[in-house]
Amino acid sequence: MNTFFKPKLFTLLKAGIDKKTIWQDVMAGVVVGIVALPLAIAFAVASGVSPEKGIITAIVAGFIISLLGGSRVQIGGPTGAFIVIVYGIVQQYGIDGLIISTMLAGLILIIFGVLKLGTLLKYFPHPLIVGFTGGIAVVIFSTQVKDALGLDIARVPAEFIGKWHIYFTHLNSVNPFALAITAATILIVVFSKKIFGRIPGSFIAILLSTLAVQLLHLPVTTIASFFGEIPSTFTFNFPHVGLSQLPTYLVPALTIALLGGIESLLSAVVADGMIGGKHRSNTELIAQGIANIVTPLFGGIPATGAIARTATNVKNGGRTPLAGISHSITLLLIMLFFGKWARLIPMSCLAGILIVAAYTMSEWRSFISILRGSLFDSIVMLTTFFLTVLLDLTIAIEVGVVLSALLFMKRMSDFSEKQIERAVDSDVIDDYSNIPDDISIYEISGPLFFASARTYSQVIENIGLKSKIMIIRMRHVSFVDHTGLHNLRDTVRILKHHGVLVVLSGVNKEVMKDFDREFISDIIDRSNIFGSFEKALSHAKRMLKETEHSDKS
Secondary structure (H helix, E strand, O other), X not given: OOOOOOOHHHHHHHHOOOHHHHHHHHHHHHHHHHHHHHHHHHHHHHOOOOHHHHHHHHHHHHHHHHHHOOOOOOOEEOOHHHHHHHHHHHHHHHHHHHHHHHHHHHHHHHHHHHOOOHHHHOOOOHHXXXXXXXXXXXXXXXXXXXXXXXXXXXOOOOOHHHHHHHHHHOHHHXXXXXXXXXXXXXXXXXXXXXXXXXXXXXXXXXXXXXXXHHHHOOOOOEHHHHHOOOOOOOOOOOOOOOHHHHHHHHHHHHHHHHHHHHHHHHHHHHHHHHHOOOOOHHHHHHHHHHHHHHHHHHOOOXXXXXXXXXXXXXXXXXXXXXXXHHHHHHHHHHHHHHHHHHHHOEHHHHHHHHHHHHHHHOOHHHHHHHHXXXXXXXXXXXXXXXXXXXXXXXXHHHHHHHHHHHHHHHHHHHHHHOOOOOOOOOOOOOOOOOOOOOEEEEEOOOOEOOOOHHHHHHHHHHHHOOOOEEEEEOOOOOOEOHHHHHHHHHHHHHHHHOOOEEEEEOOOHHHHHHHHHOOHHHXXXXXXXXXXXXXXXXXXXXXXXXXXHHHHO
């Protein structure tokens, strides 16, 4: 099999999966399926398409991504990030246009994987990702205000400012029952975990709000008011399009492909950190591509890796792609036997679920952290954020990438024009012949920034996993940006998960300030950071002896 396409499931099946793991995966998949149900419906409705399209996407795409993907625990399906894009495409090109754009995006993702561009997508600067993710969260929230308040508005403008203008002019039409359901939904979703444990809060909110509306005959809008009956069957639908029309859909297709690729690989990286694994990025892209080609034919919308559902899978014991397959089968059974009742769900309940989802994906802590850090990172993030909110996600990503490159060149120019404060690592010890085998050493030879961060992190992880203690020499690291800090934190977390102690040497004052500001000390204790390599090595040898002594005793 070609090296760029090696599905994790096939590798695991070949090695053998024990019965206990299979059972854990099946049960984790059932829980994730219940979690995915309200989210799939909410994402579809917010995207301007009928509810069953979200469920179909979670079933078909989720199955394909787990079957053929490069991650052990990735859960695929519709996500909040696509709401803005799908809504815009449907408004401009219609459902057929969405199907064609999604299938073209799938083809582009397959090409990305075949050309082994999976690692390239990881080079997007973290401030840029936080910027457009935060922007999408704000846009999602703004689309839910009408249903959350139960406003009597026939048509909501697509533009952000236009939306809020019409909201404020219609505040006198607030439906108190809809507002109460929205507030109750938010409270249930946020606090249910402490009371009900593994039962998803969104699922509980839907059950309770639907029962309340039906039993008390509350005057609120439901899914049936917008879409009528929800079909519980699949239909095969191939769009009618001429070859001359295909170029029209390239821009939306590229937007779907880029966002889907970035989000799926980010989700896979987060999952790696949680289970101490390592995904196959190019295989994951190909699987995402196949899923986005097949799913629209059954009435689905764009799909990608879902970070929240993937994390839920891991926390509930999922450790192989069988959990993702179980999640799809669970949703299929729910759709076939209980789908007809979904039409009774109040729109204000879905709005509450999406408001919580928008809050979660906003990454406001990272947003504030970046604002407190480098001016360059803040400019990239804020530019991307405001362009996403006020203009278009595609423009935001394009401008963000170009701006990141320009600001990095400016930053490097500034460093070359003045005397760079060298690290206090004055000990030029480059002979590693007398160092114990269980201590590995790696030296970062330049700035730890968005273009080099991922490469350094992968090398450090590969070397570190072969030892008990990893010394990272940073005497030549003149500066780190937020992407570098983000990747270093994730790498150290993975090494710690495998029991590897990480020690840093030669960290200069400016880099140390960035470490303190970004709370790196939460991952790397200050007692393991040294100004000189000699001190770091002595500390590592001492810690190694203590470890060996405790192992013997």
